[in-house]
Amino acid sequence: MTLKGKSIRLLMALAMVLLAALPACADILWSDMGFYVDMPEGFYLANGDGKTRFAFLSPDDGMEFDIISYDPGRYASAQALASDALKKVGSAGEMESFEYQGRSCIFAELVFNIGGAAKKGYAVFLAGRVAPTAPAGSGSATPAPERSIALLAYTNASDFEAHADFILSCLDCFSIDKAALRMPGPVSQYLLPWPAPHDATKTVAFGDARIDLPWSDLEAEQVQGTAGREFRVLQAYGTEGDLWKTALARTYRMIYRESAARLDRLAIELDRYLPEDPTDAARALLVWSQGWSYERDQEGIDFVDPLTAAYEGRGDCDSRAMVLSILLERRGIDSILMVSATYAHALLAVDVPGGGQRFSFDGKDYLVGETTAKVGLGMIAQDQADWSQWVGIQLGGQ
Numbered sequence: 001m002t003l004k005g006k007s008i009r010l011l012m013a014l015a016m017v018l019l020a021a022l023p024a025c026a027d028i029l030w031s032d033m034g035f036y037v038d039m040p041e042g043f044y045l046a047n048g049d050g051k052t053r054f055a056f057l058s059p060d061d062g063m064e065f066d067i068i069s070y071d072p073g074r075y076a077s078a079q080a081l082a083s084d085a086l087k088k089v090g091s092a093g094e095m096e097s098f099e100y101q102g103r104s105c106i107f108a109e110l111v112f113n114i115g116g117a118a119k120k121g122y123a124v125f126l127a128g129r130v131a132p133t134a135p136a137g138s139g140s141a142t143p144a145p146e147r148s149i150a151l152l153a154y155t156n157a158s159d160f161e162a163h164a165d166f167i168l169s170c171l172d173c174f175s176i177d178k179a180a181l182r183m184p185g186p187v188s189q190y191l192l193p194w195p196a197p198h199d200a201t202k203t204v205a206f207g208d209a210r211i212d213l214p215w216s217d218l219e220a221e222q223v224q225g226t227a228g229r230e231f232r233v234l235q236a237y238g239t240e241g242d243l244w245k246t247a248l249a250r251t252y253r254m255i256y257r258e259s260a261a262r263l264d265r266l267a268i269e270l271d272r273y274l275p276e277d278p279t280d281a282a283r284a285l286l287v288w289s290q291g292w293s294y295e296r297d298q299e300g301i302d303f304v305d306p307l308t309a310a311y312e313g314r315g316d317c318d319s320r321a322m323v324l325s326i327l328l329e330r331r332g333i334d335s336i337l338m339v340s341a342t343y344a345h346a347l348l349a350v351d352v353p354g355g356g357q358r359f360s361f362d363g364k365d366y367l368v369g370e371t372t373a374k375v376g377l378g379m380i381a382q383d384q385a386d387w388s389q390w391v392g393i394q395l396g397g398q
Contacts, residue, residue, distance in 0.1 A: 028181075028253075033069055033147060036175040038254065040166060040233060041247035056170075063121075063155040063163045065170040070128075072145035078127035081148050082106040085125065098190045101176050101183065103129055103146075107190045110154045121154025121167050124186045126176065149176075151186070165232045172226070173254065182260040182396055184222075192222045196262070202311045204266060206288055211269045215311065219262065223305040226258040231301040239341055249393045252322065252337055256395040259306040260326050266310055267330035278333050279352040282369065282377060285327060286348070289320040289371045318346035320371035322395065329396045336361055338368065342389040347371070347380070349392070354378055357385065361392035 028038045031054075042059035056065040068085075075081040082095055086108060093109025103126050110121040128146030151174055153167040160167075172185035184194050198214035205211075230251045237247040274281045293314040295304055302316065309315035310323045321337050325348060328335045334351040338359060349359045349366030356378015358365040367378050 031069075034177050035067075035149065036178065036181060037067065038173040038175075038250060038257075039065075040169055040173075041237060041243055041250060043170075058163070058166065062159055063153070063166055063170075065167075066150070066152040067174070068150040068152075070148040070150070072128055072147055075127065075148045078104045078106045078125045078148070081127060081150060082108055082123070082125040085123070085150050085152075086110075091123075096190075099193065100124070100126060100186045100189045101180050101194075103127055103176070105186065105190070107187075110152060111157075118157035119154045120157040120160040121152065121163075122171060123153070124151040124171050124174070124190070125149075126151075126186070165229050166236075168229060169233050169254070175257075182257060184226075184258050184261070185254075188222060188226060188258055191225075192218060196222070204269075204311055205313060206270060206273055209273055211266075213265055213269065213311065220305060220308045220311075223255075223258050223262065223307045227255045227303055227305050228301050230254045231303065244341075245391050248339060248391060252318075252339075252393050253395060255306065256322065256326065259322070260329070260396060262307050263310060263323070263326050264330065267327050270327065271331070274331070278331070278350075279354045279377070281331060282324075282328060282333065282335075282350045282352050282367075285324050286369045286371065286377055287374075289324055290374045292320060294372060316346075317372050321346050321348040321369075324348050324369070324371065325395050334364070334366075336366055337393040337395060338390045339393060340384070340390045342386075343384045345384060347390075350377070359387055359390060359392065362394065366392075 028036055030036045039056060043056045043065065045054060046057040047055035052069045054067045057063070070081065075084070079097065086093070089112045091108070091110050091112040093111045095106050095108040098105050098107055105127065106125040108123045108125065110119065110123050112119050126149045128148045151171050153170045155163040155167065168187050172187040174186055175181045188194070196216050196219040198216045200215045200217070201212050202215035203210050203212050234247055234251045237244045274284055291313070292309070295314045295316065304315035304319040306319060306322045306326060309319040318337070318339065325335045325337055328350065336349045338347040338349050348369035348371055349361070350369060351364050351366050354367050354377060356376070357368050357380050359368055368380050369377050370380060373381070
């Protein structure tokens with residue numbers, strides 16, 4: 001079986017000076033080398049030189065995730081980097097090539113020993129792009145060549161199945177630059193090329209309008225597969241306490257990242273029908289989502305992926321709120337997701353003028369939006385209005 005087949009089965013079944021928290025999203029870490037990571041909750045920076053190598057350990061110390069950065073020009077290709085790295089650790093796993101954000105990469109199985117202990121996991125090797133030299137006399141600055149990067153996530157071979165979702169989630173939480181924070185991660189782009197090929201069309205109903213858009217069942221399956229993996233990761237944290245809250249926020253950020261750019265075409269088409277006024281645009285999108293079919297998958301992860309929800313007009317409260325937040329972000333309108341375990345519900349909240357109930361989050365007062373009941377922007381059921389029972393989640397960057 002190919003590595004890709006193994007990965008799909010896993011998905012669907014079961015400093016330190018250079019790292020700092022992003023002001024707008026405290027759980028995403030960034031490096032002055034330009035890359036970002038959104039680590040699972042409780043993972044901690046345990047080792048590394050603080051410059052080119054960072055080693056994260058899981059809360060139980062049973063799994064390690066390494067990020068290693070190499071000087072530009074050290075490796076001529078991702079294949080050369082992978083071959084050298086795997087030889088050094090003595091890994092005998094398979095390798096496959098793919099592209100991530102336009103960069104040549106290798107996805108590899110890790111099968112090796114440390115001190116007599118058998119280890120197993122996966123790795124991603126990214127070749128730094130070499131910038132073309134600007135023509136003499138053009139006055140154009142030549143971009144600096146990029147560093148090559150190795151991502152390795154592994155655990156004891158006997159514990160591999162228990163950590164498989166975390167291993168893939170760690171590799172997928174890496175973003176090569178800020179723009180990649182709203183693009184599918186390395187594992188996702190390995191499983192399905194990005195941009196995804198479309199072999200069909202689907203008609204989206206928006207009011208009286210009918211919008212024909214490119215569609216791919218494989219793309220929807222990929223988004224749902226990532227959502228399933230991330231909800232399984234979330235289950236490890238229980239449903240109470242601050243640790244659960246931050247883990248929940250990461251779950252939705254990872255699904256947002258998988259989905260955001262996939263909804264860009266829809267966002268562009270909807271711009272033709274939405275009012276220019278931000279409040280009116282938010283109202284129009286809210287009315288649209290309130291007309292969707294209410295659907296919950298009680299036998300699965302109880303979540304319809306944002307791509308399917310938007311294109312087929314169906315889903316639960318959190319699916320709808322995520323779709324609207326992504327579409328509003330594309331219009332430059334700040335919004336957040338609100339989630340409550342107590343009320344088993346999710347809402348949209350938007351930073352626009354208007355009267356009604358507001359939720360305070362990160363120094364702003366957001367106007368709430370109920371996506372499932374047909375009520376106006378700013379209205380919420382009285383028995384769900386205890387703000388202490390809600391968690392605010394910023395999905396993308398504003």
